[in-house]
Amino acid sequence: MSVIEINGLTKDYGNHKGIFNLSFQINEGEIFGYLGPNGAGKTTTIRHLMGFLTPDSGDASILSMDCRTQSADIMKHLGYLPAEMAFFNGMNGMQFLNFMGEMRELKDTNYRDELIEKFQLDTKGKIRKMSKGMKQKLGIISAFMHNPKILILDEPTSGLDPLMQKLFSDLLLEEKEKGKTILMSSHSFEEIERTCDRVGIIRSGELVAIENMHDLKEKRRKTYVVTFDSPTSAKSYKENTHFDKMTVEGAVVRLSVLGNVSAFIQSLSNYRILDLSMESSTLEDIFMHYYNVPKITEKVDNQEGGSL
Amino acid sequence: MISKPLFKATIKQNYIVFLIILAVLMLYLPIIITMYDPATQDSLNEMLAMLPQELISAMGFTGAGNTLLSFIGTYFYGFLILLLPMIYSVIVCNRSLASLVDKGSMAYLLSTPNTRSKIARTQALFIFISISILIGFVTVIGITLSEIEFPGELDIPGFLLLNLGALLLYYALTGIGFFASALFNDTKNSLAIGAGLPVAFLVLQMISDVGKSTEFLKYLTIYTLFDPQKIISGDDFILSFITLVLIAVATYIGGFIAFQKRDLPL
Numbered sequence: 001m002s003v004i005e006i007n008g009l010t011k012d013y014g015n016h017k018g019i020f021n022l023s024f025q026i027n028e029g030e031i032f033g034y035l036g037p038n039g040a041g042k043t044t045t046i047r048h049l050m051g052f053l054t055p056d057s058g059d060a061s062i063l064s065m066d067c068r069t070q071s072a073d074i075m076k077h078l079g080y081l082p083a084e085m086a087f088f089n090g091m092n093g094m095q096f097l098n099f100m101g102e103m104r105e106l107k108d109t110n111y112r113d114e115l116i117e118k119f120q121l122d123t124k125g126k127i128r129k130m131s132k133g134m135k136q137k138l139g140i141i142s143a144f145m146h147n148p149k150i151l152i153l154d155e156p157t158s159g160l161d162p163l164m165q166k167l168f169s170d171l172l173l174e175e176k177e178k179g180k181t182i183l184m185s186s187h188s189f190e191e192i193e194r195t196c197d198r199v200g201i202i203r204s205g206e207l208v209a210i211e212n213m214h215d216l217k218e219k220r221r222k223t224y225v226v227t228f229d230s231p232t233s234a235k236s237y238k239e240n241t242h243f244d245k246m247t248v249e250g251a252v253v254r255l256s257v258l259g260n261v262s263a264f265i266q267s268l269s270n271y272r273i274l275d276l277s278m279e280s281s282t283l284e285d286i287f288m289h290y291y292n293v294p295k296i297t298e299k300v301d302n303q304e305g306g307s308l
Numbered sequence: 309m310i311s312k313p314l315f316k317a318t319i320k321q322n323y324i325v326f327l328i329i330l331a332v333l334m335l336y337l338p339i340i341i342t343m344y345d346p347a348t349q350d351s352l353n354e355m356l357a358m359l360p361q362e363l364i365s366a367m368g369f370t371g372a373g374n375t376l377l378s379f380i381g382t383y384f385y386g387f388l389i390l391l392l393p394m395i396y397s398v399i400v401c402n403r404s405l406a407s408l409v410d411k412g413s414m415a416y417l418l419s420t421p422n423t424r425s426k427i428a429r430t431q432a433l434f435i436f437i438s439i440s441i442l443i444g445f446v447t448v449i450g451i452t453l454s455e456i457e458f459p460g461e462l463d464i465p466g467f468l469l470l471n472l473g474a475l476l477l478y479y480a481l482t483g484i485g486f487f488a489s490a491l492f493n494d495t496k497n498s499l500a501i502g503a504g505l506p507v508a509f510l511v512l513q514m515i516s517d518v519g520k521s522t523e524f525l526k527y528l529t530i531y532t533l534f535d536p537q538k539i540i541s542g543d544d545f546i547l548s549f550i551t552l553v554l555i556a557v558a559t560y561i562g563g564f565i566a567f568q569k570r571d572l573p574l
Contacts, residue, residue, distance in 0.1 A: 047572075047573075047574065050418065050419065051418070052418065052572040052573075053571045054569075054571060071418070072421050072422055072426075075418075075419055075422075076421045078419070079419075080415070082415045082416070082574070084412050086412030086413045086415070086416075087416070088321075088413050088416075090321070099313060099317055100416065102312075103313050103314065103417065103420035103422060104421060142416070143419075
């Protein structure tokens with residue numbers, strides 16, 4: 001059964017900005033990753049789901065209720081983490097959580113306190129003085145604390161350190177166990193890879209593909225950098241093997257492998273290898289490799305520590 | 309149908325500016341009331357005579373008859389009551405919706421099971437009640453002080469009518485502020501209308517009071533609809549009152565509709 005349904009959703013801001021004829025469904029109990037570079041339309045899609053925007057055409061519904069007109073009813077079952085942290089002036093963490101609880105008429109605060117404990121959030125500090133990561137934790141707790149059936153998370157792990165990211169991934173998997181339906185957007189492939197069942201890739205407002213995570217990994221091309229003991233062995237390696245995009249630079253060979261890596265590893269066994277590392281591919285590379293779409297010239301913001 | 313937690317949060321956010329404006333009003337009101345002393349009237353008039361006539365007219369300090377009501381009507385309701393609660397109205401109206409949308413915290417409010425209408429209603433109710441309390445305080449304190457200082461001197465029904473006029477004026481002004489707050493995405497635009505318009509009205513009012521050549525400007529300002537001397541003398545103020553009520557109703561309803569319909573960039 002599909003919990004979130006988007007049909008032909010279009011919002012044209014002019015200048016090729018916006019989203020165009022988006023259609024996809026998210027089924028009950030799945031974690032759906034919504035992947036795309038900044039400015040691709042992820043947040044615009046989510047704003048429609050939250051009922052903040054009226055579509056030019058098409059529609060979006062959650063639990064068979066229209067996102068724009070029945071949003072207050074939808075919100076009874078939904079937890080939302082906005083991309084930008086904008087809390088209320090002057091409140092401290094606990095006051096904010098209490099306020100949000102009251103707005104939702106939430107009586108049971110056990111799960112909330114459990115989450116505070118889990119993320120080790122100091123709720124006594126004024127929100128204004130919190131770091132980005134602290135604010136992000138507060139937002140996460142506020143989105144999960146009423147145990148909603150559906151979660152919409154806009155770039156949930158931005159600002160979290162790797163340990164907290166891991167904690168968050170675990171939380172998502174726990175929620176999935178409980179049968180929750182989750183939509184999370186990201187511009188980081190690695191972030192989505194850890195938790196999602198399916199991935200929708202959006203680019204310039206259009207859905208490029210919807211893939212099963214498993215299939216996507218199969219198709220993923222990885223770039224390896226191998227350092228041999230001498231330029232001669234590097235050269236001989238290049239002559240004796242056939243991988244894509246091989247380049248030799250002194251004793252260093254750079255090559256890319258699609259899917260199965262065992263052939264690659266076997267090919268190395270006859271050589272003395274000083275170093276082997278993998279270059280993480282950017283989202284743009286992934287697009288190019290998977291879908292042969294031309295590189296977009298607009299600036300792709302690499303603010304998340306180059307984890308793209 | 310309002311949201312109680314939001315109402316509480318809004319009170320918490322605004323009570324300080326409310327108290328400041330109230331305190332300033334309460335500072336001036338006693339001074340003006342105690343200044344009314346038939347014995348010292350002449351020296352006050354002498355002092356005013358030293359100032360340029362245009363300045364006095366611009367401040368509305370003309371026609372201060374010789375009753376206590378007309379004295380307060382001139383010196384308090386001619387200018388101070390037009391300025392101080394207006395500052396409160398501008399701040400509170402901007403905070404009610406536009407600033408929440410601008411900062412993005414509206415996203416949190418709308419991610420709870422509360423409709424946009426309910427949130428707008430809650431904020432509008434706060435503005436409406438708090439401005440009523442503000443003018444109410446002025447009314448009660450004005451009567452009390454007058455009775456203490458000059459027992460029996462104040463025409464109380466006339467004073468109540470004067471304050472009713474001021475209250476209706478503020479229903480209209482907060483209506484304009486609320487409408488601007490509901491219509492615009494950012495504080496900048498909300499303030500341009502919500503604050504710019506009342507301030508422009510006030511300036512036009514002051515200029516139109518100066519002389520015959522600028523008198524036509526009175527048709528361009530809402531403050532013409534609140535004329536203390538007309539209210540005190542009982543001259544056709546009914547139509548002005550009705551117009552103020554109509555402006556208030558139209559702008560508040562307009563605000564609800566605008567906020568309900570529009571796209572929010574959250």
